[in-house]
Amino acid sequence: MLGKTCEIDRMVKSMGEGVVMINKQGELAILNSMAKQALGFSSDEEVTIDNLVKYITNKKNDNFFRKGVECKEYVPIEIEVSNPCPHFLSAIQTLVKDENGEELGIVTILRDISKDKEINQLKSDFISMVSHDLRSPLATIKNVIEILLAGQAGEVTDAQEHLLKLADKKINTLNYLVADLLDLSKIESGQMRMEFALMDVVEAVQDVLTTLDKTVQEKNIQINANLLPRTPKVYGDYQRIVQIFMNIIGNAVKFTDNNGLITIQLSEEDGYAKISVKDTGPGIASEDVNKIFDKFFQSEKTIESSSKGIGLGLAIAKKLIEAHKGKIEVESKFGEGSTFHIFFPFLKMRKKS
Numbered sequence: 017m018l019g020k021t022c023e024i025d026r027m028v029k030s031m032g033e034g035v036v037m038i039n040k041q042g043e044l045a046i047l048n049s050m051a052k053q054a055l056g057f058s059s060d061e062e063v064t065i066d067n068l069v070k071y072i073t074n075k076k077n078d079n080f081f082r083k084g085v086e087c088k089e090y091v092p093i094e095i096e097v098s099n100p101c102p103h104f105l106s107a108i109q110t111l112v113k114d115e116n117g118e119e120l121g122i123v124t125i126l127r128d129i130s131k132d133k134e135i136n137q138l139k140s141d142f143i144s145m146v147s148h149d150l151r152s153p154l155a156t157i158k159n160v161i162e163i164l165l166a167g168q169a170g171e172v173t174d175a176q177e178h179l180l181k182l183a184d185k186k187i188n189t190l191n192y193l194v195a196d197l198l199d200l201s202k203i204e205s206g207q208m209r210m211e212f213a214l215m216d217v218v219e220a221v222q223d224v225l226t227t228l229d230k231t232v233q234e235k236n237i238q239i240n241a242n243l244l245p246r247t248p249k250v251y252g253d254y255q256r257i258v259q260i261f262m263n264i265i266g267n268a269v270k271f272t273d274n275n276g277l278i279t280i281q282l283s284e285e286d287g288y289a290k291i292s293v294k295d296t297g298p299g300i301a302s303e304d305v306n307k308i309f310d311k312f313f314q315s316e317k318t319i320e321s322s323s324k325g326i327g328l329g330l331a332i333a334k335k336l337i338e339a340h341k342g343k344i345e346v347e348s349k350f351g352e353g354s355t356f357h358i359f360f361p362f363l364k365m366r367k368k369s
């Protein structure tokens with residue numbers, strides 16, 4: 017038994033991740049060298065339970081490692097450490113219990129995410145730069161095509177008209193892509209402006225269905241929209257909510273084969289308006305389900321039908337939903353279709369006193 021404890025002790029000490037454990041008496045039971053370094057301490061500096069948070073700049077309270085900061089189990093939070101130079105850690109906390117369910121303490125796993133953050137920032141800066149630089153030449157090209165099509169630069173033959181229309185269609189696709197890239201960079205840099213008002217979810221769904229109607233007809237897809245008679249009102253930015261539904265319902269239409277079925281349902285659940293979009297499309301492989309909300313992710317399995325996009329729709333939708341304090345969930349089995357559930361909180365009415 018003692019041998020096993022020694023082995024575990026050695027394993028924890030040599031882990032590449034920082035490990036901190038505070039026992040139920042509130043004492044520092046484990047602090048491996050990675051944790052010491054991650055928390056900003058030099059190797060000869062003494063760490064005690066009272067100075068454990070000495071170099072953390074965004075701590076909400078000094079009991080951080082004991083109780084956690086508003087921290088749900090397994091949900092990583094970001095902490096900022098000032099020493100020896102500013103850096104960022106991801107912290108995941110878990111309550112450790114014995115076989116009888118008695119609390120043994122709180123364990124925190126720390127990982128340095130400074131490099132990841134730096135890379136993400138570089139990616140965002142790049143996206144923002146490229147999309148800004150693409151926008152104005154694209155607008156000019158579109159303008160030129162329109163002038164030519166209108167015959168303002170001379171008579172246009174049928175063959176020329178056909179080619180110009182094709183070019184115009186491709187420019188539109190590019191414009192959508194650039195708009196998505198710009199939206200993403202605005203959301204990521206916190207510059208997305210939203211205009212919140214009390215709005216009708218059903219109307220937004222219907223707007224989207226009208227826009228998609230042509231493709232739906234072409235693919236002979238049946239849409240069963242069960243929209244509640246009592247319209248749930250949520251507090252949101254109407255255009256952004258339309259954009260969210262456009263991405264989710266648009267995906268269902270894009271990935272569902274001809275003659276498929278899409279079912280849209282509205283319900284209320286735990287203070288949320290819930291919109292479920294179910295399709296009879298290809299479904300999502302289990303190894304991909306957690307990745308579909310990552311930007312630029314497109315499943316190998318749907319790569320043909322997704323060739324019309326770049327894998328930004330769901331990343332944008334998720335961020336916009338979160339900006340509405342909502343959430344999105346997906347249920348899917350490969351080969352059996354997918355269901356996306358979108359939740360928007362109902363506006364809480366303040367009671368009149």
Ligand SMILES: Nc1ncnc2c1ncn2[C@@H]1O[C@H](COP(=O)(O)OP(=O)(O)OP(=O)(O)O)[C@@H](O)[C@H]1O
Nearest residue numbers: 267268271308314315318322325326327328329330
């Ligand atoms: N309803 C669905 N059925 C099957 N797979 C889906 C569905 N919705 C999304 N996916 C998978 O998730 C990936 C990411 O979706 P997302 O909307 O972000 O990108 P996209 O539709 O490929 O491109 P974009 O939205 O930028 O035009 C898709 O490429 C596809 O593999």
Ligand SMILES: [Mg+2]
Nearest residue numbers: 267325329330
């Ligand atoms: Mg999409």
